[in-house]
Amino acid sequence: MTPAARLQATLDLYAELARSERTADAVLSAWLRGKRRLDEPTRGAILDRLHALLRHHARLGWWIDRHGRRDTPRTRIIAWLVLGEGLKPEQIRRLFTGAPLAPAPLSEAEHGLMLKLQGAAMDSAAMPEEVRLECPPWALAPLRARFGAEFAAEMAALLAPPPLDLRVNALKAERAAMLTEFQGLGLPAHPLTRTAHGLRLAERLSLARVPGLKTGALEIQDEGSQLVARLVEAQPGERVVDFCAGAGGKTLAIAAQMGNKGRLIACDVSEGRLKRCAERARRAGLQNAEMRLLSGETDRWVKRHKGSFDRVLVDAPCSGTGTWRRNPDARWRAPEEQGLESLVALQARILASAARLVKPGGRLVYATCALLGEENEAQVAAFLAAHPAFSVVPLSVAAPELTDSAHPEYLMLTPARHGTDGFFAAVLTRADLPAAGA
Numbered sequence: 215m216t217p218a219a220r221l222q223a224t225l226d227l228y229a230e231l232a233r234s235e236r237t238a239d240a241v242l243s244a245w246l247r248g249k250r251r252l253d254e255p256t257r258g259a260i261l262d263r264l265h266a267l268l269r270h271h272a273r274l275g276w277w278i279d280r281h282g283r284r285d286t287p288r289t290r291i292i293a294w295l296v297l298g299e300g301l302k303p304e305q306i307r308r309l310f311t312g313a314p315l316a317p318a319p320l321s322e323a324e325h326g327l328m329l330k331l332q333g334a335a336m337d338s339a340a341m342p343e344e345v346r347l348e349c350p351p352w353a354l355a356p357l358r359a360r361f362g363a364e365f366a367a368e369m370a371a372l373l374a375p376p377p378l379d380l381r382v383n384a385l386k387a388e389r390a391a392m393l394t395e396f397q398g399l400g401l402p403a404h405p406l407t408r409t410a411h412g413l414r415l416a417e418r419l420s421l422a423r424v425p426g427l428k429t430g431a432l433e434i435q436d437e438g439s440q441l442v443a444r445l446v447e448a449q450p451g452e453r454v455v456d457f458c459a460g461a462g463g464k465t466l467a468i469a470a471q472m473g474n475k476g477r478l479i480a481c482d483v484s485e486g487r488l489k490r491c492a493e494r495a496r497r498a499g500l501q502n503a504e505m506r507l508l509s510g511e512t513d514r515w516v517k518r519h520k521g522s523f524d525r526v527l528v529d530a531p532c533s534g535t536g537t538w539r540r541n542p543d544a545r546w547r548a549p550e551e552q553g554l555e556s557l558v559a560l561q562a563r564i565l566a567s568a569a570r571l572v573k574p575g576g577r578l579v580y581a582t583c584a585l586l587g588e589e590n591e592a593q594v595a596a597f598l599a600a601h602p603a604f605s606v607v608p609l610s611v612a613a614p615e616l617t618d619s620a621h622p623e624y625l626m627l628t629p630a631r632h633g634t635d636g637f638f639a640a641v642l643t644r645a646d647l648p649a650a651g652a
């Protein structure tokens with residue numbers, strides 16, 4: 215594919231993203247399915263450029279507005295080529311030729327924009343901080359409040375492309391053997407020492423080169439997500455619920471903790487995600503997991519199983535603010551459509567309902583991939599106030615090795631401090647029943 219055709223493909227995809235309600239991941243997966251003959255380097259180059267455009271969304275828009283041009287996928291790409299890739303006018307003109315498969319020639323306005331941007335840097339001192347840090351207006355106040363002096367550093371870390379983290383499925387493989395296999399293939403990987411089964415690839419690789427993904431010996435899972443699953447500490451033979459199992463990222467890790475012994479119920483309201491969870495469970499060799507589609511958080515199944523599980527994980531739907539580095543388009547979608555308030559109210563209802571499943575003496579883990587206090591500490595505080603049978607198991611007790619002096623009670627992971635996606639988790643326990651006659 216010529217450089218101009220590559221640019222046109224990026225432009226087509228970018229325009230599709232701008233039109234679509236779907237996530238960038240969904241649009242990209244659909245596009246890649248139809249382009250199986252595209253070689254890896256070309257795919258990589260197109261996706262890298264597209265992700266760069268998404269990571270510079272607010273800044274590119276600011277520059278286009280500053281020069282009074284119309285904000286279109288083409289003007290954004292032109293601004294990116296100048297400010298992000300440092301291309302000179304003649305290099306850009308050579309791409310916009312109008313030849314078959316190449317972008318149409320630059321209009322007069324586009325040409326003018328390209329010239330005006332020459333010599334400028336992407337970040338400008340004249341930009342408002344939220345533009346420079348790519349922070350959507352709705353999240354500015356809560357994130358500033360959450361991070362204080364660390365706000366800029368955390369926002370910068372949320373803009374960096376994430377590493378590829380993997381979890382070795384202990385039901386099928388061992389980490390040491392997997393590392394040896396990686397070494398043999400010349401793939402640079404190292405163990406994630408805070409986890410029992412995690413690996414991190416030192417450089418971004420095409421997934422096709424990673425062994426073990428097709429057989430279920432390896433799963434893609436951010437280190438933070440692995441640590442949340444670890445807090446469930448499910449034991450072989452126990453009865454466990456993953457209440458918001460989604461496509462099963464944490465379900466699979468919990469099942470491996472249980473050594474396939476006991477009973478693990480993966481619940482969700484999304485049939486599609488549970489189906490995907492079931493497929494992944496099969497591939498991973500799970501024999502103790504079953505999927506349960508719920509009509510809502512108060513589904514009758516919950517009532518019928520009150521107090522009958524040793525451990526319940528609530529990995530609640532959330533603003534996803536902790537995963538912005540992985541989903542660079544997400545910050546410009548969620549949660550405005552839904553509204554943070556209604557999201558927080560939904561989390562509270564889910565947590566209260568799922569808590570009914572925990573038996574006396576059992577463990578309840580509430581987790582989000584959000585960075586906002588409203589969805590995390592404040593949510594847990596409100597739950598505890600309304601449910602006196604539950605209390606916090608401080609992280610210093612639940613997982614001393616993960617304790618952070620700044621946040622001794624809960625797991626609070628951030629990209630800048632921990633190199634993971636942003637995650638929050640609270641470990642709670644339900645008071646044991648008083649002994650008979652006591």
Ligand SMILES: C[S@@+](CC[C@H](N)C(=O)[O-])C[C@H]1O[C@@H](n2cnc3c(N)ncnc32)[C@H](O)[C@@H]1O
Pocket residue numbers: 439457458459460461462463464465481482483484487508510511529530531532564583
């Ligand atoms: C953060 S995602 C779960 C991610 C998953 N645990 C993982 O590790 O891959 C939250 C999930 O909550 C589900 N959900 C939304 N509303 C729900 C409800 N009322 N009851 C149960 N699950 C719900 C969503 O469908 C979504 O799959």
